[in-house]
Amino acid sequence: MNLQLVVDSLPQLLDGLGLTLQITILSIFLGLVVAVPAALMRLSPNPLLRWPAHGYIFYFRGTPLLVQLFLIYYGGGQFREELDALGLWTYFREAYFCAVLTLTLNTGAYTAEILRGSIQAVPHGEVEAARACGMSGWLLYRRIILPKAFRLALPAYSNEVIFLFQATSLVSIITLLDLTGVARSIVARTFAVYEIYIAAGLIYLACSYGILFVFKRMEKRLMAHLRPEERRQAQKAADPAQENLPV
C-alpha cells in the first residue's frame, strides 16, 4: 500500500469529484424538466401524446447507458453534415455536452416512470375534492396532483439520484476527467491500481451516503404528517383503551 501517493493525488481526485457533481446536478435538473412533461404525456388519454412518451421511456430504460452514450457521442459523427447544417455539430463534438445530454435523457426516462407511478397513486378523493372546489386542468395539477405526486415519489427518486450520481462514472469512457476518469489517468501513470481505485471508491461511497442522508432529511420534513409511529402514538394518546389490544 502506497498511502503517500493517495494523499498526494487527493487534490486531483477532488477536482474530478467537482466535475462529477457538476454533471450530476446539471443532469438532474434538466432530467426533471424532461421528466414532468414526459410523465404527463405518458398518462394522457390522447394516443398521439401517449405513445411517443411511452416509446421514449421504454427505449431509455431498456438499453444500457453506455450504448446511449456511445450512440450520441460517436453516433453523432455519422450525421456530421446534417448536424453541421443545423449548427449543432460544435455541441455534439464536445464530450461534456454529449455526456450531459445522454444522462439527462436517461434519468428523464427513469424519473418520468417514477412520476407516472406517483401521479397514479394520488388518492382519488383528493382529486374529487379539488374538482368539487371547481379546480380543473392545469390548476388541479399545479395545486393538488403534482405537489402530492412529488412527495410520493421522493423515496424512489432518491434512489434514482444516487444511481445517476454513480452512473456519471461512465463519462470517463468518453474522455471526460470526472472522479473515475482522474483515477484512471493516475493509475495509468503510477500503476498504483488498487490504492487509487479504493480511494476513489471511498469518495463515491461517502457522497452516495451523503445524498441519501439529505433525502432522508427532506423526506422527514415533507412527510412529517405521514410518519407512522407518531400517528400511532397520537391515536394511543387519544384512546388509551386501545393500548392493550393485540396489533
Added chain:
Amino acid sequence: MLDLQGYGWMLFEGLQVTLMVGLCSLALAICLGILGAGAKLSGNRLLRMGANVYTTVIRGIPELLLILLIFYGTPTLIQNLAGELGYDLRLDFNPFLAGVMTLGFIYGAFATEVFRGAFQSIPKGQIEAAQACGMHRRLIFRRIILPQVWRFALPGLGNVWMVLIKATALISVIQLEELMRTASIAMGATRLPFTFFFIASLLYLAITLASVLIQQRLEVWANRGIRRA
C-alpha cells in the same frame, strides 16, 4: 436496406457472449445473495456485520469503478502480496471469468437485499410448524423455505437481472468481446457508429422485452397453488 458490411454475424456472437456473461453472473449473484441474506439474518454478529459491510460498500460505489478495481486491482494486489512473501507470481485474468466474477460479486449485494426481504416474508408459523414436526434447520431450509422463497424473491430478482444485463455493457472496458465491444469493433472498421450502436441498443431492448415475458411466466410458476385474494 441496411448494409452491415458483413459484421452482422459478429454482433450476433457478441449477443451470445452478453447473454452467457449475464446468466452466469446472475447464477453467482443468486448464490451470493442467498448466502448474504443468511448471514444478515443469522445470530452471529460477525457474519451480520460482514454482510452489512458487503452490501453497503458495493451499493455505494459505481459499477464501472468496481469493475476496474476488481479486474485490474486484484491481480496487482495478489502479485504484490506474493512478492512480499518472496514468490514471483504473474496473474492474468480471463476476461470472461473476471467479468462474471465481478458482476456476480456486485449484483450479489443487490440480491442479498432481495433475499433478505423474501426470507422474512415467509410466515413464521410455517417454520414453527416444521420445528414442531421435528425438522432440523437444514431440512426446514430445504423443504419449507427454499421452495417458497422464489415467490417473494422473483419480482426483486427480475429487477436485479434487468440492471445486470445492462451492466454487462460495462465489461466491454475489460476487452471482453460482448455485444458492446463487437459493436465498437464494427464501428471502427466501417465508420458507421450510429448504425452499429443503434442495432446493439435494439438487441439489448429485445433482451429486456424477452426477460419481461419470461419473468411473468416464472412468477406464475412460483405462485402456483397460491390463492389470489
